[in-house]
Amino acid sequence: MPGIRNSAKAIIIKDDSILLTVNRDNDGVFYLLPGGGQSHGESLREALVRECQEETGLNVLVGDLVLVRDYVSAHHEFANQDAGMHQVEFMFSCEISGGKARMGKMPDKWQTGVEWVPVKKLEDIRLYPSVIVEPLKNMASGKPAERCYLGDVN
Numbered sequence: 001m002p003g004i005r006n007s008a009k010a011i012i013i014k015d016d017s018i019l020l021t022v023n024r025d026n027d028g029v030f031y032l033l034p035g036g037g038q039s040h041g042e043s044l045r046e047a048l049v050r051e052c053q054e055e056t057g058l059n060v061l062v063g064d065l066v067l068v069r070d071y072v073s074a075h076h077e078f079a080n081q082d083a084g085m086h087q088v089e090f091m092f093s094c095e096i097s098g099g100k101a102r103m104g105k106m107p108d109k110w111q112t113g114v115e116w117v118p119v120k121k122l123e124d125i126r127l128y129p130s131v132i133v134e135p136l137k138n139m140a141s142g143k144p145a146e147r148c149y150l151g152d153v154n
Contacts, residue, residue, distance in 0.1 A: 009035035
């Protein structure tokens with residue numbers, strides 16, 4: 001029986017832009033928050049620091065937990081590609097503590113780069129999960145996210 005995978009994601013907002021990983025699949029370019037899977041024996045914060053370094057070349061200070069989502073692949077459009085996947089993503093506010101945003105040395109297989117995207121342009125790109133657009137816009141304008149748990153969304 002497949003397990004549940006924990007994933008830690010970084011919300012890094014600076015000068016009204018957010019740092020995202022640029023990725024490519026059969027449908028073209030899509031964007032994700034930097035971060036990834038938690039390893040056994042590793043805290044979510046430790047996983048996020050490691051994953052940000054691997055994907056973006058940045059050292060980050062992990063702040064507060066802001067958003068949480070479930071992703072049960074069988075309920076979404078990628079059920080065929082992600083068969084049996086159940087992931088819980090923990091999204092933390094983060095600050096850069098060192099390094100320069102660039103493609104990390106251990107990116108995910110579909111990652112093609114990193115990009116600072118203006119928060120006001122988030123609705124114009126393919127961002128997963130798309131439900132985070134409004135909370136990210138609120139965060140960029142200094143407002144809190146209206147809810148922490150987003151549900152089983154893509």
